[in-house]
Structure formats: C-alpha cells, structure tokens
Amino acid sequence: xxxxxxxxxxxxxxxxxxxxxxxxxxxxxxxxxxxxxxxxxxxxxxxxxxxxxxxxxxxxxxxxxxxxxxxxxxxxxxxxxxxxxxxxxxxxxxxxxxxxxxxxxxxxxxxxxxxxxxxxxxxxxxxxxxxxxxxxxxxxxxxxxxxxxxxxxxxxxxxxxxxxxxxxxxxxxxxxxxxxxxxxxxxxxxxxxxxxxxxxxxxxxxxxxxxxx
Numbered sequence: 432x433x434x435x436x437x438x439x440x441x442x443x444x445x446x447x448x449x450x451x452x453x454x455x456x457x458x459x460x461x462x463x464x465x466x467x468x469x470x471x472x473x474x475x476x477x478x479x480x481x482x483x484x485x486x487x488x489x490x491x492x493x494x495x496x497x498x499x500x501x502x503x504x505x506x507x508x509x510x511x512x513x514x515x516x517x518x519x520x521x522x523x524x525x526x527x528x529x530x531x532x533x534x535x536x537x538x539x540x541x542x543x544x545x546x547x548x549x550x551x552x553x554x555x556x557x558x559x560x561x562x563x564x565x566x567x568x569x570x571x572x573x574x575x576x577x578x579x580x581x582x583x584x585x586x587x588x589x590x591x592x593x594x595x596x597x598x599x600x601x602x603x604x605x606x607x608x609x610x611x612x613x614x615x616x617x618x619x620x621x622x623x624x625x626x627x628x629x630x631x632x633x634x635x636x637x638x639x640x641x642x643x644x
Contacts (some may be wrong), residue, residue: 433567434574435524436460441575442524456521460528467532474533475492478610480542481600487534488556488597492590494527499586504581535596539563545607599616 435442439457444450460490498520505516512520540559547555578585605618605625616637619629 434570435528435572436464438539438574438578439524443521446520447512447514448517459521460525463525464536465531467529467641468537470531471537473536475541476608479606480538481604481606483534483538484604485597487530488593488600490530491527491535492597493595494523494530495586497591497592498523498527499583502583502586503571542604542607545610545612548616549612552612 436457438458439449440454443456449455470484475575501516501520501523505512542551542557543559574585577588581588603622603624605622607615607618614632616629619625620631620634
C-alpha cells in the first residue's frame, strides 16, 4: 500500500498520463485515504474490526487481480494503453486505497493495541510499530525493482499476500469490538485455536487468582 502511495506519480505516468495529471492522480489517492480513514473512525465500532478487515481484504484482492490481469493483457511489448483502460486502472487503485484506508491501514494500529494485555501493551505495541516501519522501508526500496522485473506480476503477488492476510484474520483474529482491555485474555481462551496456548491457569493469574467471569 505504501509503495503505491509513494510511487503513484511514477505508476500513473507509466500508464500514459502526463506528469501533471500523474501528480493530480497521486493527490486523489491520498484524498481517498483520508476519506477512508474517516469512514473507519465512525463505523468500525458499529460493525467490528473483523468485518472491516475481511470485507476490505476481499475488495483489495479483487482490485489487485483486476489491475494485474488488465496490465497483462493490455500493456507491454510496445503497446500503448487506451485511455479507457488507463482510467479503469486509476479507479481500481483509488478503490484499493479506499478499502485499505478504512481497514488494514488504521486498524493495523488499533487492533494490536487492543490485543495486548496491560502488562505488555507498551512493549508489544513498540514491537508492532518497529516491524511496521522496517517492512515499510524494505518494500518501498524494493518496489520499483520488483515492478521492473515482475511487471504485472507484482500486483498478482500483492493479491496473493492479501489472500493470506485476509484468511489469517478470518480464522485466527478474535473480535475486539467493545471488549475491555482487561478481558481480552478471555477472547484468547475462548478462541478455537488460541485456547491451545492460553490455559485456565493463565486466565486466573491474569485476574489475580479470581475465577473467570
């Protein structure tokens, strides 16, 4: 996602747009990101984190596949993209940004802070931020080289990664909507998979030896 925002002018210019139009398109995508974040702020507590993650993940997957296939069919070998195809790709990118901006973008910061218990919250969130920044820098450095080598395949690669991410949320991420931080450990205990790693003794120790509510 950050790669698309960082290199949006380069990407749009490669689609046949002029330099000025490419810069305007980059402004549009950033504007879409702001709108999406506002949508998330007002609705995420109503519909839940998992719903936003899964719905947006499916949408992002479709859009990356659409961009990859469209470029595979219409771009390369000296071909010039028709204006209609170029505008279609810009729309797909904007929809991708809207989907990311209301889900994986802001919730990638919110959900980890809700999942950590109070005792390890500061350290855990610090690790989350550090890992996020490291991979943002790595992907930003590698994106153009990967785009040159993989061409349209880079978007299909992103689609595959989105499929893995969304599947992980569907199967392994508990819903934290309106759950007090002190009771998050109960989510792990009741989850079909994580209950294998969170024992009843862990829950009792968390509550100071008191029985589970």
